[in-house]
Amino acid sequence: MCGLSHNQPTEAVLVSDLTQLQLLKELEPVAENELNRHLSLAREWHPHDYVPWDQARNFAAMGGEDWEPEQSQLSEVAKAAMTLNLLTEDNLPSYHREITDYFSPDGAWGTWVGRWTAEENRHGIVMRDYLVVTRGVDPVALERDRMTNMTKGAHSDDLSGLLKGVAYVTVQELGTRVSHRNTGKACNDPVADRMLQRIAADENLHMIFYRNICAAALELAPDQAMEAITSVLVNFDMPGIGMPNFRKMSLIMAKHGIYDIRQHLDDVVWPVMRKWNIFERNDFGARGEKAREELAAFLEQTELDAKRFEEQRERFLAREAARREKASV
Template sequence: MVSGLAACYVVNNGGTAAWSSSSSSWKTSTTAPRAPPPRLVAFRRRRMTTMNMIATGATCISRRESSSTTAEVLRSLDGWAESNLLPLLKPVESSWQPHDLLPDSASPGFRDAVDELRARAREIPDDYYVCLVGNMVTEEALPTYHAALNSFVGYDCPSRGDAWARWSRGWTAEENRHGDLLNRYLYLSGRVDVRRVEQTIHHLIGSGMRLAADKCPFRGFIYTAFQERATAISHGNTARRAGALGDACLARICGAIAGDEKRHEAAYTRVVAELFARAPDAAVRALEYMMRERILMPAYYMFDGRDPDLFRHYAAVAQRLGVYTTADYADLVRFFVHRWGVADLGPGLTAEGRRAQDYVCRLPERVSKMEQREDARRRRQEPCRVPFSWVFGRQVELQL
C-alpha cells in the first residue's frame, strides 16, 4: 500500500529525503541517516544469509524441473479439488468465531468476565505465554502465507471461481480467525507487552518467510502439509497444557485452533497424496528437495526489535515445555513418508527419482537418530535464562 511506501526513505543527490508525519510533506536533510542498532543489523545479516542460500538452491533445482509440467499436473486436479478439497471447508454459519470464545463486550457482565479471565491468566507461568505468543505471531503473518499459497496455484485474481481460488480464499478466511482470537485473548489477559508483540508481528510480515518452494506447487503443498500438522501439534499441546494449569477457557481457545489446523492438514495431505499418484517422479524429487532444505516454522524470521535470536529462544522454550519438539519433527517425517507411500512407488521413477526415493525412505531413521543425539546434548547442558520482551523483559528458563 502507498502508506507503507511512505514510511521508507530514499537518497537523492541533495541528501536524504524523509517523510515527516507531523507536516505530511517531504523534507530534505543533508545529515546522514542514523545507523540501525546492532541487534537489527545482526538480525538482517542472518536473514539475508539464509535467503541467499534458499535462492541459490532454488535456482539450481529449477533447472531440473519443468514449471509447465507441474502447472499442468495441478490444473488437471481442478475437478478433484472440487470434490475432495472444498468439502473440508466449513460454512460460515456453522463456524466458530473469536467472539464465541471470549467475553462478550456487549454484555453487562463483560467486565466481570474479563476480571475472571485475568485472574486465571495470573496463575499461568511466563514460559507458557512465550509459547502462546509465538503461536499467535505465527498465525498473524497470514498475508505472507496467503501470497505463498496463491503462488503455488497460480491464483492472481480475487474474483476467480475455480476450485483452487475458492480454496485459497476459504482457507485464508478460516485461518484469519486464529490470530484474531489469540490476539484478543492476550490483550485481555494483561500478561504480555502487547506493543512489543505487535512490533514482532510487524517485523515478521515485513521479513517474509523461509520457503524453498520457488512457486513449485509440489514443493509448496509438501511444505504446507508439514506446517499444518506442526501447528496442529503446537496448538493442541498448548491446549492440553492450559487444561493442566487449570484454565479450561484457554484450553478451549487453543483447542478450537488446533481443530482447524487438523482439517487443513488433512486437505494438504490429500493434495500431496494425489500428486504422488499422478506424477510420482516429480513428487518424490520435490519431497527430497524439501527434506534436504529442512522445513522450518514460518516464524523463523520473527524479531521483536531486541533479540536477533528470538526464534531460536522461542523454539527452545517450546522444546522444554513439550509444545513443539525435535521429536515431533521426526514424527512428522515418519508420518508423511508412510502416508504418501514413498517406499511403494513403482518402477516408473527416473534414476533421479529412485535416488530421491532412497534418500527419503532412509530419512525417518536418520532424523530419529539426530533427534536422540540432540536430546542427549541438551540434557548435558545447564539450563539458562533469557529475557523475553513479550513478557516485559522477564527471564524464562530454556536449554540451547
C-alpha cells in the same frame, strides 16, 4: 507403433516433467473434491466465543492500568509458545500471497485459497484477544514484534511450484496443529486449552486438504512429486523462523515438549510418509528412487538427532529441577 525409425537408437524415451499449468489442470478435479469435503466437515465458530471477556479491563490510555509481568497467569513456557504461535499466524498476508502463486485464482483452487485464508485469519484474532484480555503477555512488546514480523514477512524462496508448495504446507499445517494442542496444555487454563484445540482442529482439516492433493500428485507424477517431497523435508523450517526472538522461543518450546525434533519426526513427518506410502511404492523411476534414498538417509540421521536431543533435554531438565530444589531449601 513406437514412432521410432529403424535407424534411431532404441533407448528409453525421456518423459518431460509436467508444467505448473498441466499440474493445476490435472489436479483441479481433486482440489474440487477436497474443497467440497472440507466444506462438509468444517464447523462454523466465532472467535468471540472463546475469549473470557469478563476478565478485561482498561489500560492506562483509557484510564486503567498498563500491563505488569505479575498480571500474567501464564508460565514462561506458555508465554513463549503463545507468542511464537501468534506471530506465526500474523504473517497470513505473506502465506496468502505465496499460496496464490502455487495455485490459480480461478475455479476450485481460487475458492480454496479464499476459504483457507478466511479460516486462518480467525486464529490470529482469537489468540490476540485472549492474550490482551487476560494480560497473558506484554501487549506493547507483542505489538512491536507483530510490526517487525509482518514488515519483514515470510518468504519461501526454495518452495517454487505447486508440488513443493503443497508438500510444505502439508507438513507445516500438521506441525502447527501439534504445536497448538501442546501449547493449550501448557497454558494450564481450560479457556486457552479449549481455544487452541479449536484452532488445532482447523489446522488438521487444512492439512488433510493439502495432504490429499499431494497424494494425487504422487499418482500423477511420481518422480516429480517425490523429488519435491524430499527437497521440502530435507530443508524444512517452520514459517516463523525469521521472527523476533524465534530461536529463543523455539528452544524453550523444544526443551519443554511443546514442539521438538522428536514430535516433528514421529507426529508429523512419519504420519504423512505412511499416508503417502512413500516407502512401499513401486512406481518410481530412477529420479524418484534417488530422491527416496536421499529421504531415507535424512530420516535415519534425524532419528539419531532426535535421540541425542532427548538425552540432552533430560540432562537439562534434571539440572533445572535440582536448581529449583536447592532454591526452595
